[in-house]
Amino acid sequence: MEQVNDTAPQPSGAGQFSIEARVSDLVRLGIIGLFAYWTLELIAPFALIVIWSAILAVALFPMFDALSRLIGNRPVIASIVIVVSCLVLIIAPLALVAVNFADTVQALIGKLRTEDFTLPAAPAAIKEWPVIGERIYNTWNQIAGDLASTVIKFQAPIREVMGVIVAKLASVGGGVLSFVASILLSGLFLTRATPLAAAVQLLANRIGGEKGVGFARLAGSTVRNVSRGVIGVAFLQTLLCGLCFAFFDIPARGALTFAVFMLCVMQLGPGLVLLPMIVWAWFSWSYGTALIFTCLAIPITVVDNVLKPILMSRGLSTPMLVILIGVIGGTLSHGLLGLFLGPVVLSVFYELLRAWAWPAAASTGSEHELAAGFDGQVQRSVQ
Template identity: 45%
Template sequence: MRQASKATAAGGGMPALEARATDLVIRLAFLGLFAYWSIELVRPFLPVVIWAVLLAVALYPAYAWLARRLGGRQSLAAAIITGLALLTILGPVSMLAASLVETVQWLAAGLQAGTLRVPPPPAGVADWPVVGEQAHEAWALASTSLDDALKRYGTAVLPAGGTILGKIAAIGGDILKFVVSVVIMGFLFRPGARLAEGARAFAGRLVAPRGAHFVDLAGATIRNVSRGVIGVALLQTLMAGIVLVVAGVPGAGLLAFGILIFCIVQIGPAPVLVPTIIWAWTAMSAGAALILTLVLVPVMLVDNVLKPILIARGLTTPILVILTGVIGGTITYGLVGLFLGPIVLAVFYELVVAWVRLEDPGAS
């Protein structure tokens, strides 16, 4: 009788278990469907929102400090930080646009007046591997007759020019999105503390009990990367830009913008400064070229000293993990990956360390 009752109970429990499993699957399906729809609806705004959150986290300590200095006037502090951020973005962009317009006007005036001249190619150009002879021929033709060079090579140059213009237009769109992100950032400062607590609670539900620690780790990583990468890039750009302007290097604004881009993507200022130094030794006096070289070389190397110090400050994650995330994230996802890469690797590293250190429950 007992065996029969157990079998009956087991048989009666199976339909209930199946019903609960079916109910769970249906709920998860509906939840996944609504999650997918929600992501699709907000996907056009995700880059702007992600940048706004990253900027708000990076600049929140400055906002909090300024709000305390202003006697707790949080709205004024947020407005000041937002205004300074907009000036930081739009100032170099305005200088670059002015430099580009000036350069284009100079080229157009030279072409119309017939005064634009290309210097003859150096003797060593013909010895360049693969493209030496073609480059020397095109350069020599341009130095003797620019009109003939444009007629001969214009059909090959125009598509490349269209591609470059397209890239410039894309950069302009990205800058506009970044400006919108800065404006949204200004509205995230005041509710920042509540948003951070909500993020900690959500992470705690996902990865209890270390979820809050991972949120704090992500915030610290964002701030350190912003100081160690963006901050050092701006410092190098400012130093190099001042030196180039004082030295009278043509197109100093455009060169400074190139330095900023190369520094942010972790290539460094060498691709811009090394050709500038070479140009200085060919176009300037030996003394002026020597002084310019002695000033620009430390500017090229300053990031090797400051970046590891600023990025690793206050973090337990090894600097190699952070730098790998910075470089890998930038290569894979662009400028946003500059921040997302080190965050993902830092959190994953902490998860692995916590799992390795976890004691075996069966050990006594």
């Protein structure tokens, strides 16, 4: 019996067709890559605004959904109310800071013109501090006694520091304008929440199947929990500090309140402002008033240690430690934007690692916790 030779040479036309098909695929991929590169170049100046808008839309969607149903399923009106409220929350503190800063600068300029600007003498208690007390006391009194010569002596470094401050203020102003644009765009995203959520789920399904949809939901839940645990607690601490500053009539309270908010958002806490103020209060006020201020300031300083773990880990299967590392690391690496992107990236990576290392535990894990994301809210709003 003759054996069939399976390794018979194929016609050269088939090989030529295979090479041409591969070349055609490479050309198509090259064209797609070129258009993708051009697209990224075009949208790069607006990428930060769009990312912030998406984060704000995901974080504000539960409030938007509840308000829209409350006023009779009117998403446009609900979106306008939320956008205006967010703008007021941002512009009002900044306006207060600007007014207080302008008043302080105007008073300082007036004292300099009348040559009536002097520093108070150092408290005698500083002299008794160990190691550095004597040096601080003498230096303070020397500067206070001859302020004009001290300013002339250090005018070069003072000029450099003022230049850095002006540059930082300009950068902050540009960031505020970008954030205002992000709030306006997030209002548009909220009005189109249902089709946008469907598009995100479709894209996630094309990339990773059901797991991709779960990761998209996890990202939405993480953004909302971080916004509650970080931004919400920061607003609460800032409000309490502002009321405390106003009650005790502390000077420059607008700037101090804004500094507290920024420190809380950066996960540094209000202690960097409140603790020096407690020391200043014991030197400047009566013992009774200083004691009352201390009893109010210390609980405000530590309230985030209680509320933040409760709010940030609520409804998530990701451990609190992973989310906290993502918040701190993202903030240190990428600023305020990293505050949200850090925990999202680490949470998704943790779930990917768990699905790879322990597939049985991941498959039988908390499906309900993964489903507590953006799509669940959208489905309820559609119903």
